[in-house]
Amino acid sequence: MMSGKRWLALGIAAGLFVVSIGFQFLSSVVMTDWEALLDMTEQPFEEVMIETGSSTDKIAIVELNGVIQDTGSGSVLSGAGYNHKQFLKMLESAGEDQHVDAVIIRVNTPGGGVVESAEIHDKVVEIQDTYEKPVYISMGNSAASGGYYISAPADKIIAHPATLTGSIGVIMQSINVAKLAEDLGVDVKTIKSGEFKDIMSPTKEMTDEEHDILQTMVDELYGDFVQVIVDGRDMDEQTVRKLGDGRVYTGAQAKDIGLVDELGTLDDTIDMLMEDHNLAGASIVEYRSGVGFPQLFSMTAGKLLGKEAELSGLLELIRDSSGPRAMYLYSK
Secondary structure, three states: OOHHHHHHHHHHHHHHHHHHHHHOEEEEEHHHHHHHHHHOOOOEEEEEEOOEEEEEEEEEEEEEEEEHHHHHOOOOOOOOOHHHHEEEEEHHHHOOOOOEEEEEEEEEEEEEEHHHHHHHHHHHHHHHHHOOOOOEEEEEEEEEEEHHHHHOOOOEEEEEOOOEEEEEOOOOOOOOOOHHHOOOOOOOOOOOOOOOHHHOOOOOOOOHHHHHHHHHHHHHHHHHHHHHHHHHHEEEEEEOOOOOOOEEEHHHHHHOOOOEEEEOOOOHHHHHHHHHHHOOOOOEEEEEEOOOOOOOOHHHHHHHHHHHHHHHHHHHHHHHHOOOEEOOOOOO
């Protein structure tokens, strides 16, 4: 029989083994490519029947709510909100579904990222050109800047009279604290490989040359925005540039100047689409985000980690906003 000391030594060894396994597990959790894992288990959306009609003819409604920004799914702590990847999947599915005859995008957004807006715009054009399906836009409270960018190629744009739309343009912003840092005696040291590596840094005054570099970028992106409207709305460039000075318009004003086609609600948009494309009797379905494993895991992790989760989110926000970023965004 083993002595008490041997039993104690064995117990300690077993305890250390368990602790070691625990550390390995936590390390694996931290190092796991959650984005790839969650992509495999995520149910992108569910199709909800809004109005039952023909089993072979459907009108799909896809809602875009919130700032158009790809926050990524790499962080297990990322919360709910606009999901760019999921929204693109919804549009792609609506295009590929042979029973979907037309698509309505319900837009309620102040805009967002330049790249994200362009990706949605391209999906809309793909649905029209590749799958030969009409796309109608129903504007909600706001369909400004990037929200209008993605609406421009639609077959018909319907806005509520009180919708805020327009805000055609590009914005790039940063907060400069150089003078405040100097007053507080904060000395920031920067080691860089090139003259413009720290362009738009919040801790240094922007030079005229740096301003010109960024202005050239903004002007180029603005030109792209203008061309999207020229092509999508069949308007001449001079008119678009005159209207596109950054101001917002109500839905009623936008109709008067040709930025939208009709005034009405989502129900009105459905009726117009049915009449225009002989789809009376079609089923009306809506694609809605489901609560799958990623969302449940995110919420659970947030509760378990508490303050650490908040800190992680703050660090992500700082990281994402630390560099210059052009936006198609209406910011008040």
